[in-house]
Amino acid sequence: MAEFMELEGQDGVRMAWNVIPGTKQEASNCVVPVSAVYTPIKPFPNMPVLPYAPLRCRNCRSVLNPFSIVDFAAKIWICPFCFQRNHFPPHYASISDENLPAELFPQYTTIEYQSPGEASSIPPVFMFVVDTSIIEEEMAFLKSALSQAIGLLPDNSLVGLITFGTLVHVHELGFGTIPKTYVFKGSKDVSKEQLLEQMNFFLIKPKPPTGVIAGARDGLSSESIARFLLPASDCEFALNSILEELQKDPWPTPVDQRASRCSGTALSIAASLLGACVPGSGARILAFIGGPSTEGPGAIVSKNLSDPIRSHKDLDKDSAPHYHKAVKFYEALAKQLVHQGHVLDLFACALDQVGVAELKVAVEKTGGLVVLAESFGHSVFKDSLRRVFRSEDKDLGLSSNGIFEINCSKDIKVQGILGPCASLEKKGPLCSDTIVGQGSTSAWKMCGLDQATSLCLIFEIVKKEIPDATLQSSNNQFYFQFLTYYQHSTAEMRLRVTSLSRRWVAGPGSIQDLIAGFDQEAAAVVMARLVSFKMEIEAEFDPIRWLDKALIHMCSRFGDYQKDSPSSFSLSPRFSIFPQFMFHLRRSQFVQVFNNSPDETAYFRMILNRENVANSVVMIQPSLISYSFQSAPEPALLDVAAIAADRILLLDSYFTIVIFHGSTIAQWRKAGYHNQPEHQVIFLEFGIYMFS
Numbered sequence: 197m198a199e200f201m202e203l204e205g206q207d208g209v210r211m212a213w214n215v216i217p218g219t220k221q222e223a224s225n226c227v228v229p230v231s232a233v234y235t236p237i238k239p240f241p242n243m244p245v246l247p248y249a250p251l252r253c254r255n256c257r258s259v260l261n262p263f264s265i266v267d268f269a270a271k272i273w274i275c276p277f278c279f280q281r282n283h284f285p286p287h288y289a290s291i292s293d294e295n296l297p298a299e300l301f302p303q304y305t306t307i308e309y310q311s312p313g314e315a316s317s318i319p320p321v322f323m324f325v326v327d328t329s330i331i332e333e334e335m336a337f338l339k340s341a342l343s344q345a346i347g348l349l350p351d352n353s354l355v356g357l358i359t360f361g362t363l364v365h366v367h368e369l370g371f372g373t374i375p376k377t378y379v380f381k382g383s384k385d386v387s388k389e390q391l392l393e394q395m396n397f398f399l400i401k402p403k404p405p406t407g408v409i410a411g412a413r414d415g416l417s418s419e420s421i422a423r424f425l426l427p428a429s430d431c432e433f434a435l436n437s438i439l440e441e442l443q444k445d446p447w448p449t450p451v452d453q454r455a456s457r458c459s460g461t462a463l464s465i466a467a468s469l470l471g472a473c474v475p476g477s478g479a480r481i482l483a484f485i486g487g488p489s490t491e492g493p494g495a496i497v498s499k500n501l502s503d504p505i506r507s508h509k510d511l512d513k514d515s516a517p518h519y520h521k522a523v524k525f526y527e528a529l530a531k532q533l534v535h536q537g538h539v540l541d542l543f544a545c546a547l548d549q550v551g552v553a554e555l556k557v558a559v560e561k562t563g564g565l566v567v568l569a570e571s572f573g574h575s576v577f578k579d580s581l582r583r584v585f586r587s588e589d590k591d592l593g594l595s596s597n598g599i600f601e602i603n604c605s606k607d608i609k610v611q612g613i614l615g616p617c618a619s620l621e622k623k624g625p626l627c628s629d630t631i632v633g634q635g636s637t638s639a640w641k642m643c644g645l646d647q648a649t650s651l652c653l654i655f656e657i658v659k660k661e662i663p664d665a666t667l668q669s670s671n672n673q674f675y676f677q678f679l680t681y682y683q684h685s686t687a688e689m690r691l692r693v694t695s696l697s698r699r700w701v702a703g704p705g706s707i708q709d710l711i712a713g714f715d716q717e718a719a720a721v722v723m724a725r726l727v728s729f730k731m732e733i734e735a736e737f738d739p740i741r742w743l744d745k746a747l748i749h750m751c752s753r754f755g756d757y758q759k760d761s762p763s764s765f766s767l768s769p770r771f772s773i774f775p776q777f778m779f780h781l782r783r784s785q786f787v788q789v790f791n792n793s794p795d796e797t798a799y800f801r802m803i804l805n806r807e808n809v810a811n812s813v814v815m816i817q818p819s820l821i822s823y824s825f826q827s828a829p830e831p832a833l834l835d836v837a838a839i840a841a842d843r844i845l846l847l848d849s850y851f852t853i854v855i856f857h858g859s860t861i862a863q864w865r866k867a868g869y870h871n872q873p874e875h876q877v878i879f880l881e882f883g884i885y886m887f888s
Contacts, residue, residue, distance in 0.1 A: 200715045207306045207694050208238035209678075210809045212722050215713030216657070216674055218702030223657040226710065227750045228719045229726075230608070230655040233809050236680040237595060237692060239647050244298045245308045250691060251288070251299070255280035258603040258677050261695035262302045268292050276675045276697075277603050299693075309691040319687070320353040321425060321479030325466050329361040329445045329455040330486035330572075334545075337573035338484060339439050341581055346435050348585035349428040354479075356425045356469070357435060360462035361445025361455070362491065366395070366469065367438060369431045370423040375438060380465060382458025382491045388468040395424075397472065421473040453499040459485055459551065460494020460525055463540070463558075467529060471536045478596025478683055480539045480564075480644065482584075485550045486572065493525045496551040505549050508789045508797070522554040530558040534618040537597050539644035540564040543581065544795070545572045552802075553794035560802055563598070563616040563644035568799045591685075598642030598682035600651070602626065605674045607659040611635055614725040615651035616806050617642045628656040633729055645682065650808045652725045653678075673697050711754055714770045720777035721812040728786050728801045739787045747778045780817040800851070811850060818849035 204210050211232045217223040223230055251260040253275040265274040268291060271284040284291065291297060299307055324342065328335070349355060357367040360382065368376040378395050380386050386394075397420050426434075449455045463483060470479045490499045496518050497505045506516035533540055541564045544550040552568065559566050565584065569577040583592060600617060602610055609628035612635025622639035632654045634640055642649070680692040701709045723746065727739050750771070757765040767775070785792055785800045792800075804812055822832040823844040832838040838845060845856040857865060864870070 197715070197717065200718070204809070206240075206303075207696065208235040208240075209233070209694065209696060210715055210718040210721075211698065212715055212719040213710065213713055214698060214715060215709045216698050216700040217706070217710060218657070218672075218700035219659050219661065220657050221660075222702055222706070225749075225753055227746050227753070228722060229611075230657060231718075231722045232653045232655075232676070232696075233650055233718055233721055233812075234653060234678055234694070235648065235650045235808055236598070236600060236642070236678070237593065237645060237647055237649070237682060238808075239593065240306060243306055243308060244304060245310050245690070246298055247310055247312060249311050250309045250693065251282075251285070253278065253280050254282055256603055259679065259691075259693045259695075260297075260299050261677065261693065262300055262305055263673075263675055263695055263697050264300070266291075266300065276673075277605060277677065305696065306692070306694045309693070310688055311691075318354075318474055318477040319427070320350060321356075321470065321474050321477050322349065322353060323356040323358065323425075323466050323470055323479060323481045325462050325481055325483045326357070326359045326442075327361070327457065327459070327484055327486045328359050328442065329457040330546075332444055334486055334572050335442070335444050337571065338486070338545075339442060341572060341578050342439055342484075343436055344578075345581050345585055346428065346432060346439075348582065349432075351427065351429040353428050354425040354474070355428050355431055355435065356466075357438065358462055358466050358469075359442065360458055362447040362458065364458060364462045364465055366424065366465065368423050369426045369434050369438075375441070380461065382456065382461050385461060385493045386465055386468070388471060391465060391468045392472055424469060425473055452501055454490050454497070454501060455487060456491050456499065457485075457487055457489050458491040459483070459489035460522070460529075461492040464493065464529060467532050467536070467538065467540075470538050471532065476537045476597070478537055478539070478643065480541055480594075480596075481533075482541045482543065484543045484545070484572070486546050487548055487550055488546075489522075489551050494522050494529075494551070494554065496522050496549070496554055506553075506794060508792075508794055511794060519554065522551065523557065526554055526558045530561040530618070533558065533562045534641050534643060537641075537643050538562065539596065541584070541644075542566045543569075543577060544799075545569045545574065545577050547571075549793050549795040551795070553798040556798045556802060560616050560805065561618040561643075563642050563649065565644075566799060566802050568796070593647035593685055595645050595685055596643060596683045597689075598645050598680055600640045600642055601679040601681075602638050602653065603675075603677040603679070604655070605676075607657060608674055608676075609656045609658055610638055611654040611656050613640060613651050613653055614729055614805060616645070616649060616802075617651060628658075630656060632726070642680075642682070648808060648811075649806050652722055652805070654722075654726075672699050672701070674700050707754065711768045711770050714754075716771060716774040716777065717813050718809050719774060720781065720816055721809050723778070724781055724784075724786055724812065724816055725805060727781070728804060731787070732801075740782055743778055743782055743787070747775060750774065777813070777816055784816055786815075803851075807850075814848055815850045818847055821846045821848070 200210060209232050212228050213230055216230055217226050256275060256278040258275055258277050260273060263276045272281050273284065274281055298304055357369065359365045363382050364380040365377040447456055466481045488497050488505055489495045490497060497503060506519055510516040511519060539562045540558050542555055542559050544552050547570055567577055567580045604626060610626050611628045611630050612632040614633040617634055617640040619634040619637045620639040620641050622637045624638050626638040627636050676696040678694045682690060684690050727743060730737050731739050754771055755765055755767050781787060786804060789797050804815055820832045820834055820838060821829050822838060823829050824842055832845065841858040841860040843858045844861055847854040
């Protein structure tokens with residue numbers, strides 16, 4: 197496992213098969229698809245950033261990389277993907293074996309290009325969309341958190357504010373004399389044209405022709421935009437004044453009804469306003485929602501308390517009257533946001549469901565963040581909100597306007613991506629007929645991404661016949677190249693290029709090579725993402741049966757056994773933990789929806805779909821660490837046998853952490869030994885003090 201983690205430390209890639217089955221039939225027999233979990237902008241301290249444009253192949257547009265064949269005498273390089281011969285431009289005239297450009301160094305398989313003069317002129321944009329149909333206590337918590345967040349905003353960032361309850365209020369921050377808002381009816385969807393008309397955007401300048409996207413460059417003056425989006429340094433006082441005076445929605449709520457809340461209308465107005473003012477800017481909509489939407493488009497339940505919010509059973513029986521209509525609305529919103537290059541972040545804080553299951557498509561396709569908590573006063577919400585804006589060594593590294601592209605060898609096609617992105621529908625020879633996730637394309641839009649955002653790429657081997665031994669030994673490499681063009685957190689436009697080479701094998705005797713290159717952690721994560729995806733799109737899909745069949749086929753293919761002798765069965769150490777992962781995956785919250793609401797299930801799957809292999813494995817199989825006086829901290833089995841009187845157990849399931857004190861430790865803790873100076877050294881030495 198260490199060598200796979202070393203490869204991840206170099207390129208940010210974990211592949212289920214690091215030796216790849218060479219034919220379509222071989223790949224099918226391997227059960228787990230040829231796949232990669234890739235973190236596009238994972239930080240690497242030693243990665244060079246080159247201050248010039250990349251050199252691309254004339255034919256397939258791949259970038260010059262260490263796997264290219266170079267003829268130094270003729271100043272020609274051969275593309276490893278399409279075998280096109282390309283001439284080096286004049287400024288590469290001095291290259292030689294001893295004088296290589298950085299992109300040809302064997303150790304620089306991941307590299308970044310920073311083209312001078314390509315920095316974005318638009319600063320970061322944040323549109324706060326705030327729910328006011330919440331109780332006074334929650335309102336106080338939310339106002340306090342927002343005030344702290346506003347203080348952390350970069351001074352040059354543009355800020356806007358929309359509040360909603362029964363009605364939607366768009367606050368004109370640029371009108372400093374008195375508070376001024378535009379009010380829209382929450383039960384009615386507002387088009388972009390109606391929004392611009394009612395907000396007097398074209399009072400001075402003529403309205404642009406029908407079908408033309410508005411914006412500062414084609415119809416709207418900067419003065420018009422500055423009415424609703426102001427630099428944080430200019431509007432901090434106005435924002436804090438509005439927040440101080442902000443009250444819960446004044447419309448009365450009958451005892452037998454839910455509060456009126458038009459979340460969908462508010463988000464639609466926010467998207468249209470940003471689309472008019474700053475299209476293509478990488479702006480973020482931060483939605484703070486404290487309950488279910490009951491009004492207008494995107495409503496998930498009626499106002500009557502006698503009508504329960506949809507459950508998994510209702511969704512299975514297709515008896516949730518609002519669900520499909522709401523999902524359709526948010527799919528249209530997602531399409532609009534992706535077209536504009538904007539991100540939707542969701543902070544859902546309520547004891548009840550708020551509609552995360554319906555909003556999932558909009559958040560995931562735009563690469564937004566999602567936080568689920570019980571209250572706006574909960575530390576999970578407050579700490580998460582601070583992390584979004586805090587800029588220090590361990591910040592999120594939020595980036596925007598990403599475009600992700602793939603190049604690979606001609607015998608490989610791309611089935612799709614499972615993760616936070618949206619298809620750009622760039623069809624070509626690399627696209628497989630089988631679609632998984634965001635498929636039928638070789639380019640994807642990533643409106644928002646951070647240093648931890650990870651994509652799961654699913655490939656298909658299309659070679660049908662086994663090549664002869666001579667060809668197999670001379671040309672046995674598959675090549676992959678991942679290109680991520682994105683706006684860095686410093687506003688610079690960068691291109692991250694990761695180039696990979698993996699050996700392929702086929703025919704008799706290839707099983708041992710496949711086993712040697714199997715990464716069981718990456719394979720478990722790929723299976724988890726696949727089963728979650730299938731559960732959402734296939735009506736009669738049985739996840740337990742599918743996982744069981746996959747495991748049985750894997751064991752029959754790669755296990756050693758004698759027929760009719762169960763005791764003879766054994767698996768290679770490379771496969772030994774994989775059945776354990778499948779056991780825990782069958783029981784996980786990604787597969788078992790019992791005792792979870794649709795919102796919780798959607799939240800768990802959204803987090804799984806964006807995290808790297810190490811974090812995803814902890815979600816599938818929680819880690820248990822034992823602390824005792826007899827030994828250093830060590831992993832323990834997820835079994836009752838791990839419990840001991842003189843032991844502290846730390847269970848980490850990613851979403852929750854549980855600390856268990858053995859009876860002796862609990863008595864010491866109750867007696868306060870850890871607070872006594874004569875005992876503190878002992879507790880510190882064994883790492884127990886931190887858990888007391």
